[in-house]
Amino acid sequence: MFSDAFTQIDSPIHRCDARVRIVVAVVWSITIALSQNLGAQLAGAIIAVHVAFLARLPFWATLLRLLPLNFFIAVLCVMLPLSTPSTNLQELGPMRGLIEAIGIGIRANTIVLSVTALVATLDVVTFGRALYALRVPPKLVTLLLFTVRYVAVIRAEYMALRRAMRVRCFRPRSTMHTLRTLGNLVGMLLVRGLERSTRVLMAMKCRGYTGRFPLRELTPLRIVDANFCAAAVVCIAVVIWAGTL
Amino acid sequence: MHLAEGIVPIYTLAAGGALAAGGTVIGLRKMDDDRVIQVAVLSSALFVASLIHVPAGPVPVHLVLNGLAGVILGWAIFPAYLTALLLQVLFFGYGGITTLGVNTVIMTAPGLLCHYFFAGALRNATRERAFVIGMAVGAIAIAFSCSLLCAALLTAGRAFTSVAALVFTAQFPIAIAEAFVTGSALAFLVRVRPETFAHAEKLSPEFGAKAGLDASA
Numbered sequence: 416m417f418s419d420a421f422t423q424i425d426s427p428i429h430r431c432d433a434r435v436r437i438v439v440a441v442v443w444s445i446t447i448a449l450s451q452n453l454g455a456q457l458a459g460a461i462i463a464v465h466v467a468f469l470a471r472l473p474f475w476a477t478l479l480r481l482l483p484l485n486f487f488i489a490v491l492c493v494m495l496p497l498s499t500p501s502t503n504l505q506e507l508g509p510m511r512g513l514i515e516a517i518g519i520g521i522r523a524n525t526i527v528l529s530v531t532a533l534v535a536t537l538d539v540v541t542f543g544r545a546l547y548a549l550r551v552p553p554k555l556v557t558l559l560l561f562t563v564r565y566v567a568v569i570r571a572e573y574m575a576l577r578r579a580m581r582v583r584c585f586r587p588r589s590t591m592h593t594l595r596t597l598g599n600l601v602g603m604l605l606v607r608g609l610e611r612s613t614r615v616l617m618a619m620k621c622r623g624y625t626g627r628f629p630l631r632e633l634t635p636l637r638i639v640d641a642n643f644c645a646a647a648v649v650c651i652a653v654v655i656w657a658g659t660l
Numbered sequence: 661m662h663l664a665e666g667i668v669p670i671y672t673l674a675a676g677g678a679l680a681a682g683g684t685v686i687g688l689r690k691m692d693d694d695r696v697i698q699v700a701v702l703s704s705a706l707f708v709a710s711l712i713h714v715p716a717g718p719v720p721v722h723l724v725l726n727g728l729a730g731v732i733l734g735w736a737i738f739p740a741y742l743t744a745l746l747l748q749v750l751f752f753g754y755g756g757i758t759t760l761g762v763n764t765v766i767m768t769a770p771g772l773l774c775h776y777f778f779a780g781a782l783r784n785a786t787r788e789r790a791f792v793i794g795m796a797v798g799a800i801a802i803a804f805s806c807s808l809l810c811a812a813l814l815t816a817g818r819a820f821t822s823v824a825a826l827v828f829t830a831q832f833p834i835a836i837a838e839a840f841v842t843g844s845a846l847a848f849l850v851r852v853r854p855e856t857f858a859h860a861e862k863l864s865p866e867f868g869a870k871a872g873l874d875a876s877a
Contacts, residue, residue, distance in 0.1 A: 444757040448666055448673065480753040487664055491823065498822040512819055522666030526756045534757075535750050542750070554688050554696055559743045561700030562707070566747075569701070570708045589715045594837060598794075598844025601709045601725065605732070605845070606853050608705035612698040619697065626693025 420476045421531065422538045428470035432640040433537050433545035433633060439647040440533040444526045446651050453514075455658035456521040462650050463525040463532070470532040477531060484527055488520040539563045544630045557628050565611075572607055576600055661724060661805060661834075662745075662763045663812055665756035672815040676762030683738035683768060690735045699733060703740035707747075714841065716833040724834065727801025728794075728842050730771020731779050732856065737771045738764065762812055770804035782850065782857040790850040791843040798842030799835045806831040 422429075428436070447459045467477065492513060499512030537545070543560045547553060580596070587593045616624075691699060706729050713720040730737050742764050748754040755763050774797045781793055810824040849856050 441757055444665075448758040449670055483754070484664060490826075494823050494826065495819050499819040515819065519664075519666045523664050523756070526665040526758065527753050530749065530757055531753055535753070539750075552685075552688055554691065554693070555684070555739055555743065557696050558700050558703075558739055559746065561697060562704050562740075562743050563747065565701045565704035566707050569704050573708050587713075587715050589717055591840065593715065594840035595844045597712060597714060597723075598841040599848045600712070601723070601728070601841060602845040602848030602852065604705045604709050605702065605849060605856075608701045609698070609853065609856065612701035615701065616694055616697045626696065 419538065420473055421536045424471050424473075424536065426469060426471040426536075427639075428466065428532060429536055430639060431643045432636055433541045434548050435636065435640045435643055436533045436537065437542075437545055437549065439644070440530050443529055443533075443647065443651060446654055447522055447525050447529075450522065450654060450658055452658055452660075453518065453521075454660050455654050456518055456525070458657040459525045459654045460521050462653070463529040467528050467532045470536055472532055472536075477528070480531060481524055481527060484523055485520070488516065488523065491516040491519060540630075541633075543628075544633055547630055548633055553627050556630075557626075560628060565608075568611075569604060569608060573600075573604060576603060661766070661809060661831075662755045663759045663766065663809060665759055667820075668759070668762065668812055668816045672812055673758050673762060676759070676765050676812070678761070680738065680742060680761035680764035680768075683735070683765070683772075684742050687735040687738035687740075691739065695736070699736045699740055702732060703729070703744055706740075707744050714837045716837040719833065721834045721837055723841060724767075724802060724805065724838060725842065726767045726771045726805060727774045727797035727838070728845060730768070730774040730801065731782065731797055731846070733771070734775050734779070735772065737768045737775070741767045741771075766805050766808045766812065769808065770801040773804065774801050779857060782846065784854075785850055785857075787847045787851050791847040794843035794846035795839040797846070798839035801842075802831055802835040802838050806835075 447456075450456050450459060495512035495516040496509035497512070499509065499515070534542070539560065543556050546559070547556045577600075580600070585596060587597070706725055710723050710725050713722050726737075726741070729740065733740055742760070745755060745760055745763055745767070749756060749760065778793050778797050782790060785793065806828055810828050813820045813824045813827065
């Protein structure tokens with residue numbers, strides 16, 4: 416279900432501390448989301464592409480990830496010029512709409528690309544440990560780690576149910592029967608999930624579970640991480656400066 | 661059904677973030693340590709179920725199931741969806757960090773509404789009744805989520821009116837499919853495991869007893 420195409424790489428980004436990467440990704444995303452003019456957006460996009468290369472992201476997997484987003488942006492590029500009102504004779508509404516759509520496209524791609532390079536390159540357990548270190552409520556971290564674990568398990572169960580349905584000649588069509596059958600499938604997944612959670616909790620209790628996952632602490636910050644932070648601050652400053660031009 | 665990055669202004673993002681954070685804090689408070697596992701397994705089940713493609717006329721739509729999630733999870737729907745959306749950002753690149761709050765509210769607020777209106781009615785409900793309730797839950801949750809999404813889009817400016825209209829029209833096949841699927845899922849649950857709705861907020865007593873954890877523990 417969850418591939419680790421992005422995590423099993425060795426790169427300067429992968430060697431940086433998880434906490435630093437998460438904080439930088441959040442601050443950077445907000446900076447980009449707020450950037451108004453084309454200069455700032457382009458500066459952000461160039462930096463994001465550089466970071467993606469620095470993280471040695473696999474080319475096709477990254478492109479595939481940006482695809483659904485850009486489908487939506489393409490729709491915006493058609494819709495916005497048609498619905499932006501002209502304010503006066505000199506300024507054409509359609510042109511303004513197109514520029515706005517392109518701006519949105521650059522911002523959105525920049526954010527998704529940098530989050531992929533900085534955060535999606537973390538494996539889930541490290542991500543959980545970093546969130547825990549960043550004072551995210553422990554219950555939420557436990558919830559996250561358990562969800563990742565059980566999505567894989569329940570997906571296997573779902574595949575088995577789907578196979579059983581296919582063996583009995585079920586083929587989804589636009590009929591009431593299909594909708595009712597899929598409803599029963601969803602219900603069955605929930606029933607199995609509830610039963611499973613009971614067994615899991617019993618097993619965890621037997622092994623001394625107290626409501627918290629014992630997570631190993633992260634290693635203390637190093638010089639590399641300080642350098643990475645400094646570079647991030649410079650990048651953010653560049654984007655803000657490009658915005659004032 | 662989610663809001664992409666880079667569209668809505670800062671105050672929409674901030675409002676969404678604040679509401680989502682508040683809901684999550686309440687959700688976490690109401691969820692005791694033992695229930696974390698139950699919520700996690702249920703939310704993974706819903707995550708898997710929401711990837712099912714349903715043929716609705718010419719185009720396949722995929723299920724959302726936030727109404728069903730709300731009825732079963734109660735306030736825990738906030739942390740559950742926050743984690744699910746965060747995982748989508750991490751693993752699929754859907755949505756992003758800055759819109760996480762807004763998207764959480766779009767998905768969970770309708771679920772919570774359904775919880776307050778319908779979860780009580782599901783106790784001791786017959787199959788037929790559960791089916792009708794489920795249809796209402798499915799349709800209302802989608803319509804409400806879609807309206808919230810459109811409202812969020814409209815905060816980005818008047819130019820987005822046509823985009824919002826497109827999004828609003830696109831919901832109808834989803835809402836119909838969702839209504840029937842949620843209806844039969846709830847009818848199935850009432851028939852097979854009626855104790856699910858006995859205590860929506862707490863662990864069911866049967867759950868605690870099975871685990872051997874009640875009063876004495």
